[in-house]
Structure formats: C-alpha cells, structure tokens
Amino acid sequence: MFSNLRRLGLLLAPALVCLQLATASDLPQLSFNELTDNSELVVSGRITRTWADWDPAHTYIWTHYELAVSAAHKGAAARTVDIAEPGGILNGIVMSISGGTGYHVGDNVLVFLSRMPNGYLRTAGFGQGKYAVDSNGRLHGTPALRITDPVSAGSGNAAAASAVRSLNGLSLAQVSQLVGTRVQTRGGNGR
Numbered sequence: 001m002f003s004n005l006r007r008l009g010l011l012l013a014p015a016l017v018c019l020q021l022a023t024a025s026d027l028p029q030l031s032f033n034e035l036t037d038n039s040e041l042v043v044s045g046r047i048t049r050t051w052a053d054w055d056p057a058h059t060y061i062w063t064h065y066e067l068a069v070s071a072a073h074k075g076a077a078a079r080t081v082d083i084a085e086p087g088g089i090l091n092g093i094v095m096s097i098s099g100g101t102g103y104h105v106g107d108n109v110l111v112f113l114s115r116m117p118n119g120y121l122r123t124a125g126f127g128q129g130k131y132a133v134d135s136n137g138r139l140h141g142t143p144a145l146r147i148t149d150p151v152s153a154g155s156g157n158a159a160a161a162s163a164v165r166s167l168n169g170l171s172l173a174q175v176s177q178l179v180g181t182r183v184q185t186r187g188g189n190g191r
Helices: 002-024 032-037 172-185
Strands: 041-054 061-074 080-086 088-090 093-095 108-115 121-123 130-133 139-141
Touching (some): 041 080, 041 088, 061 172, 080 108
Parallel strands (some): 080 121
Antiparallel strands (some): 041 108, 088 093, 108 130
C-alpha cells in the first residue's frame, strides 16, 4: 500500500508543479494609470529595424526593435528608441521567454516602455503597453484596462473625468492628452 501511495505521489508531483507554474505566470491586468506611472517613456512611431543580441552579461538573448519616434507623450525620447524584448534567435540558438512582445518592421505603434535592471527599455506590463496605430491614427491593442481611479482628460466636463476603460479606438491626440494629464497630476514625471 505504501508503494502505491508513493507512486501516486510521484505521478501527482509534476502535475502540481505545472499547476503552480501556470498560476504563477498569470499576470495582473494593469490600469491606464499603472501603465503610465510605471513607464519611463510613452512614445509613438514606426518600427524600422530589428535584430537579436546577447544581453551585457551574455546570459540571455534579447530581440531589439528600433522605433523611429514620431511623438513623445511622456519622457524625453531621442529620434529613435531601442525597445528590447527577451528571447530571440541568434547564431542558431533559440531562446523563448514567456511574456516577450513582438514587433515587425513597418508596425506603427504607441508603446508604454519601462526600464529593466539591465538598462533596456521593454514594453510595460508584458505586452499590455503595446498598441497598434491604424492609418487613421486610432489605437488597437489591449481590449480593456482595469479601473483603479479616474483619469481626467482635462476638458472639465463630466464625461472626460470618467475612468479610462480602454484605449482602443482613441486617437493618438486623445491618448497624448490623457498621458499628459496623468503625468501632470502625478507631479511631473508620472512616477
């Protein structure tokens, strides 16, 4: 009987580890305020090139995406910004890391970028900070944002003071105004 229980334990242990890992990989949905506050830069533009390289410690492969900045909505950005995401293919070595956000040359995007300990700028919220910008200047991306507190668009009307639930369908100018108001509310840098 003891050996049967031991076998059952050996069979269940890997399943429990997998269940624990699956639960641990669930990420909290961020609010607009959290995305803005936790981002060093909020910029829009077009992805112009991509490459993979080792991190400074030569431990992990990171895929880099050069963004030609058309507008900085938060922070001081140069003409180009290097967005780095973990994982990629380099010299036949494939490194896949859950939570990496992909971009393609030619993508028009608005991105919320956070600084990583290695110095790289990465898409905030494991991809929650990436929005495609269509030919009409409207955003498409994360379907909804968790509401933590209201964000005012600064126009003084009640509708503008309602909480931001989604950036989908908003124009770059509207989002820029929302980001600017949040940064101003938080005392300059939004952090």
